[in-house]
Amino acid sequence: EIVLTQSPGTLSLSPGESATLSCRASQSVSSLFLTWYQQKPGQAPRLLIYGASSRATGIPDRFDGSGSGTDFTLTISRLEPEDSAVYYCQQFGGSLYTFGQGTKLEI
Amino acid sequence: QVHLLQSGAEVKKPGASVRISCKASAYTFTRYYIHWVRQTPGQGLEWMGLINPNGDTNYAHRFRGRITMSRDPSTSTIYMELSGLRSEDAAVYFCARELAVTCQFDYWGQGTVVTVSS
Numbered sequence: 001e002i003v004l005t006q007s008p009g010t011l012s013l014s015p016g017e018s019a020t021l022s023c024r025a026s027q028s029v030s031s032l033f034l035t036w037y038q039q040k041p042g043q044a045p046r047l048l049i050y051g052a053s054s055r056a057t058g059i060p061d062r063f064d065g066s067g068s069g070t071d072f073t074l075t076i077s078r079l080e081p082e083d084s085a086v087y088y089c090q091q092f093g094g095s096l097y098t099f100g101q102g103t104k105l106e107i
Numbered sequence: 108q109v110h111l112l113q114s115g116a117e118v119k120k121p122g123a124s125v126r127i128s129c130k131a132s133a134y135t136f137t138r139y140y141i142h143w144v145r146q147t148p149g150q151g152l153e154w155m156g157l158i159n160p161n162g163d164t165n166y167a168h169r170f171r172g173r174i175t176m177s178r179d180p181s182t183s184t185i186y187m188e189l190s191g192l193r194s195e196d197a198a199v200y201f202c203a204r205e206l207a208v209t210c211q212f213d214y215w216g217q218g219t220v221v222t223v224s225s
Contacts (some may be wrong), residue, residue, distance in 0.1 A: 001168065013148075032208075032209075032210070033208075034210070035210045035212075037212070039152075042114040042217035043217060044201055044203075044218055045144075045152065045201075045203075045212070045215065047211060047212060047213050048216075056211070056213065081197055086151075088151065089153070090152075090154075090210060092208065092210040095165055096154070096165075096167065096168075097154040097210065098154060098155065099151060099152040099154060100151070101151045102151045102152070103204075
């Protein structure tokens, strides 16, 4: 089973700044199957980025995904208060899906 | 509007089983996989397994032997049953859909709270 480790655990930034969230895999992950979600309190997760770098429908271009192999990054620029949430990466490999433990972003 | 409507909150005793439903609407039911993901209090997301349009299932290792997923195409409803409940199974359980194997869970149910208490 591929383990995803996200860092930092918590990130506190101010509006207008940029956030860099990391997702590291225990073994190589196909970029096709690396996904990012945003979850706000009391809500279901929301699909943000798929295929490591493609934005889902309706996601603003302030959200940018990158990376390959074992290292992936979600960058959020021009932070807004509404970006406060927990962000999870997810992968599919070996017929199994796994999630990272999440990064909490506080604006 | 695509919608996944889950059944209501459950309270179960340790050792019991829980069955949660997820009713899909406004899309072609037979084209999508349905996954179950749980979230324990204050914790992250945990993938539990999937059922594909053919009714085939694939479960996460830690739930094998305790979990059963099934579907009723006539009502576009998917079911997840977890047996042998323990206190650590107390969580919010979500269903989510995926178009084939794309690793894109694009629509999610609202979540079902399961409480395990004696």
